[in-house]
Amino acid sequence: MKKINLFPEGSISKVIGKAIVLKGDDIDTDRIIPARFLKCIDFESLGSQVFADDRKELNGNHVFDKKIHEEASILSVNSNFGCGSSREHAPQALMRWGIRAIIGESFAEIFYSNCLAIGIPCVTTTKQQVEDIQGIITKNSKEFWELDLRNKKLLGSKNSWNVEIEKSTQEMLLNGNWDATSELMSNDLEIQKITSSLPYINNFSN
Amino acid sequence: MSSGTLFDKVWDLHRVSQLSGESTQLFIGLHLIHEVTSPQAFSALHERDLKVRCPNRTVATVDHIVPTTNQNRPFLDPLAEEMLTTLERNCSKHNIPLHGIGSGKQGIVHVIAPELGLTQPGMTIACGDSHTSTHGAFGTIAFGIGTSQVRDVLASQTLAMSKLKVRRIWIDGYLNHGVYAKDLILHVIRMLGVKAGVGYAYEFAGPAIQRLSMEERMTICNMSIEGGARCGYINPDDITFKYLNSCPYAPKGDAWDRALEWWEKLPSEKDAVFDDEVIFDANEIAPTLTWGITPGQGISIDERLPNPNTLAPSDRQITLDAYSYMDLKAGMHMKGLPIDVCFIGSCTNGRLSDLKAAAEIVKGNHVAKGIKAFVVPGSEKVAKSAKAIGIDKVFQEAGFEWREPGCSMCLAMNPDRLNGNQISASSSNRNFKGRQGSASGRTLLMSPAMVAAAAIKGEITDVRTILNPHANH
Numbered sequence: 051m052k053k054i055n056l057f058p059e060g061s062i063s064k065v066i067g068k069a070i071v072l073k074g075d076d077i078d079t080d081r082i083i084p085a086r087f088l089k090c091i092d093f094e095s096l097g098s099q100v101f102a103d104d105r106k107e108l109n110g111n112h113v114f115d116k117k118i119h120e121e122a123s124i125l126s127v128n129s130n131f132g133c134g135s136s137r138e139h140a141p142q143a144l145m146r147w148g149i150r151a152i153i154g155e156s157f158a159e160i161f162y163s164n165c166l167a168i169g170i171p172c173v174t175t176t177k178q179q180v181e182d183i184q185g186i187i188t189k190n191s192k193e194f195w196e197l198d199l200r201n202k203k204l205l206g207s208k209n210s211w212n213v214e215i216e217k218s219t220q221e222m223l224l225n226g227n228w229d230a231t232s233e234l235m236s237n238d239l240e241i242q243k244i245t246s247s248l249p250y251i252n253n254f255s256n
Numbered sequence: 257m258s259s260g261t262l263f264d265k266v267w268d269l270h271r272v273s274q275l276s277g278e279s280t281q282l283f284i285g286l287h288l289i290h291e292v293t294s295p296q297a298f299s300a301l302h303e304r305d306l307k308v309r310c311p312n313r314t315v316a317t318v319d320h321i322v323p324t325t326n327q328n329r330p331f332l333d334p335l336a337e338e339m340l341t342t343l344e345r346n347c348s349k350h351n352i353p354l355h356g357i358g359s360g361k362q363g364i365v366h367v368i369a370p371e372l373g374l375t376q377p378g379m380t381i382a383c384g385d386s387h388t389s390t391h392g393a394f395g396t397i398a399f400g401i402g403t404s405q406v407r408d409v410l411a412s413q414t415l416a417m418s419k420l421k422v423r424r425i426w427i428d429g430y431l432n433h434g435v436y437a438k439d440l441i442l443h444v445i446r447m448l449g450v451k452a453g454v455g456y457a458y459e460f461a462g463p464a465i466q467r468l469s470m471e472e473r474m475t476i477c478n479m480s481i482e483g484g485a486r487c488g489y490i491n492p493d494d495i496t497f498k499y500l501n502s503c504p505y506a507p508k509g510d511a512w513d514r515a516l517e518w519w520e521k522l523p524s525e526k527d528a529v530f531d532d533e534v535i536f537d538a539n540e541i542a543p544t545l546t547w548g549i550t551p552g553q554g555i556s557i558d559e560r561l562p563n564p565n566t567l568a569p570s571d572r573q574i575t576l577d578a579y580s581y582m583d584l585k586a587g588m589h590m591k592g593l594p595i596d597v598c599f600i601g602s603c604t605n606g607r608l609s610d611l612k613a614a615a616e617i618v619k620g621n622h623v624a625k626g627i628k629a630f631v632v633p634g635s636e637k638v639a640k641s642a643k644a645i646g647i648d649k650v651f652q653e654a655g656f657e658w659r660e661p662g663c664s665m666c667l668a669m670n671p672d673r674l675n676g677n678q679i680s681a682s683s684s685n686r687n688f689k690g691r692q693g694s695a696s697g698r699t700l701l702m703s704p705a706m707v708a709a710a711a712i713k714g715e716i717t718d719v720r721t722i723l724n725p726h727a728n729h
Contacts, residue, residue, distance in 0.1 A: 075573070085691075088320075130484070135667075159484070218275070234408055244272050248269065248283075249515070250379060255507075255511050256514075
């Protein structure tokens, strides 16, 4: 049975772990978790179903099935990762498989915010650097990596790279308020003020 | 930075506070929920002992998992039944109105909210579904969210969001006969690509957009997300107001006059500043369909499939992947390609005008031998209106199956799905690998009229040859 680290909690400034490469542009959330697995009322069982169809097709040869990657927690992807459906089941499935951070050339927007909402940082770097990083991970899957969110660096055993992260995302992760519910609820008076300023709330009745 | 656009105005009206970093706390005027992405959000709420802040700004329906043949309860699929039961329980506990099966108001969430008049100009609308962009057709800021954000909206009626940039997509000219809103948006996505919209809201404007009906505008905004834009919108005008005037939940009497006055101030100003602008000419667009595994891999019916070596280097690998998955080759025409299944429906093209356009092609013809063809109306209201003018009979007499409303084979969470490597002509919105329920199933996206043409010919067909049999195509 694969050992899963604790789910993200509180302030997140670093992710340390082994890495895994999933190559390909425009990998959509239907591929990350096919729709038939969305027939559930919790997220518990999604970890084993991540990339279900791709894994079945490759019959044990998919990177997510290889024993050498089973402890990986940093995922390296290419461009427009997570496009398509807004299903949070996609980052939930990745998280429950063991992923705690994703580095790529670019991310689809809803996927990116779904990752943030569960404490998974998505950081970006150039196409060339992504390819360099992926080359090193592929050569030595046992290497440990450190994603330093405060200093926006990805550190390998010999190299380090600058990475990009949206300022608001960085602050929310560092401050530990990426789980936004409490902060949003705390502005009660301001919410009431906006509510009463919008005429459509009462369907324009006087 | 944009200014004076509808997006800027609606954003400012709903801005609650500035949060840490650069994100804004945005008030959500209408929260739509359904059975797939809400159960975990309610569970999170219950774990923290929280209430739904504005049950009267929350509306539920059931669409993704509903069977389209036998809708008797309990559903034959126990998982589907459990999802609907959970939604019913959560809505009842929190006093959220639920438009369930048989209520006359059930249907795909992005079909029912507009037809009921719940969707109104100037609102912010969120829903745990990426095609929430559909509602932008009314001049709203509407976008899809994940389940944790559904929890946030339930608890606070607000969301943490970074402001988007605005790109105006200006469409000149007229759509030719046999060319539909679906062709227009497939063309735009093909030309701009599937990631160009990341970080942007798309404002669709220009003479060709102004001439579109509300249902056509919904088709356009619906697929903004397929171009990477979380949100797409069209400035409200007389066509918008006329549509709303007959909707049950729209304001009435004096309230209507006040609404109109407020709505008329919303459109982007003449001197509005956009972060980017692109221009297309509608006259140049031919019937368009996808051939690959992303919605950007589209082609007009007149063209041949591209040679990967002539494409930008970044497009080559995904083109080769698509040819291999779809069993297609560079240089081929899509015209004449045999198909197995025809699906008319979805939040993109499951409205009355879509069914009418397809019925016009189908009338007096018959589905080709060996083809499975079915129509899934977008809502109970669409089904009722279609039956009232006899469209159900037109389809059935031609050999189509006429089903009950729901999302159906757009994403195959119910029993409607492809088998093996079947290839479908589909009026839906996504052609991703495995999207229609079979890991090797293949999807070609096109307008409902093109799907109808494919059904009766048994192969991809230029719909213009059926509409104008004597013209030269």
